[in-house]
Amino acid sequence: MHKLYSNKKVIFSLMAPGLFVFAAAILAPILLSVYYGFTDYSGIGKSSFIGLDNYRTLFQDSVFWTALRNSLFLAIGFICIQHPLAMLTAIKLDQLQGKAEGLFRCIFFIPNVISVAVIAYLWKFIYNPNFGLVAKVLKNLGFTGQLNLLGSGNAIWSVLVVLIWHGFGWGMLIYYTGVKNIDPVMYEAASIDGANGRDIFFHITLPLMKPVIQVNVTMAVIAALKQMETVYLLTAGGPGNETQFMASYLYKQAFQSYKYGYGNSISVMFIVICLISTVALNRIFAERGE
Template identity: 85%
Template sequence: MHNLYSNKKVIFSLMAPGLIVFVTAILAPIILSTYYGFTNFSGIGASSFIGLENYKTLIHDSVFWTALRNSLLLSIGFICIQHPLAMLTAVKLDKLQGKTEGLFRCIFFIPNVISVAVIAYLWKFIYNPSFGLITKVLRALGYTGQLNPLGAGNAIWAVLLVLIWHGFGWGMLIYYTGVKNIDPVMYEAAAIDGASGSKTFFYITLPLMKPVIQVNVTMAVISALKQMETVYLLTAGGPGNETQFMASYLYKQAFQSYKYGYGNAISVAFIAICLVSTVALNRLFAERGE
């Protein structure tokens, strides 16, 4: 067996399927996208090489910076609102037993198994200024003014609320798995020493959850950067471009405005931002660990 796995032909044959998938599904599209980012290709017909013109336009594109700002706001919402609540919920679920624990775990995860289209249209009805749930509640409380959550000035916060709510189940489930992997002996020892619930959380649960937190935060930042479907179905980036995110703006430029070259320049910037964010988060967690 050792001789078999030391044979270069065998090693290559085992690696070949994964390499083929990586080259055709990831590496080749990135290379093509980088190339088209230097052209004025419209998606149809011929194209010409224009150098860095798309990237110069990108630097001065106010909508691109709005999309990036919205992605950063969503990242902050995930990290500062969704994740603390998800971790606390996971800790509370861990203390439940039997069917009750499984029931609540399923309830919190239900939004993640519902179609994105259903989620978007459900919240459209909730936000409807004429007959939506929010409007009815406000009128029942005596508010007679007009409120349009998806209108100018309000839309970005309404979209952020939907996205934070929709992704809660995944974050909670990952933290729940991390809590379940902590040795119960640690908690028993802390209880014998007289540690309170808050001290147990801050001195045992949080330190031992560091790898899980790192993975979850990194995934949250990347997810915030690549938000597309929910935003597109909920507001299509409107009103104006108030709720544009990087992925939705890329789609708009490439497939609606027929600026395929410019859309690919946005995609290259998008990949670069994702890589920088991932490296920065990994270094941050490494420094915190040291």
């Protein structure tokens, strides 16, 4: 068996299917995207090579910078609001034990198994200024005006609430898995030594959860950058372009404005930003670990 797995031909034959799938499904589309980013291709007919024109236009495009700002704003919301709440919820679930633990774990994860279309239209009704749930609650509290939560100035905050709520279950489940992998003996030893809940969290749970936090934060940043479906169904990037995100703006340029080449230049920037974010986060966590 050792001779078999040390044979280069056998190793290559085992790796070949995976390499082929990777090349066909990931590498080839990325290379094509880079190529089309240097053209004026509309998605139909022929294209012409225009060099860096798309990228020059991109850096002068105020909507692109709005989309990038919204994506980064959402990433901060995930990291600073969603993840602390998800981690605390995971710790509390671990402490529940029994049937209650499984029940609440399922309840918190329900939004993640509901269709994105259902989520978007559900929140449209909740935010409706005439008959929505928020409007009725405000009316019962004595608010007499009409508040359009998907209107100008409010839409981005409303969208952030939906996205943070919708993705809460995944973050919680990942942290819950991390908490479950911590040896209970460590908690028992800390309790015997007189450590309180705060000490246990900061000196045992948090340090041991570092790899899980790193994965979850990296996934949150990438998820914020590629956010598209919920935003498109909820506001379609409006009003104006206030709620444009990078992925939704890419879709709009490539498939609605028929600027396929320009849309691919946005996708290249998207890949570059994701790579930079991943490397930066890995460096930050490595330095904290040291």
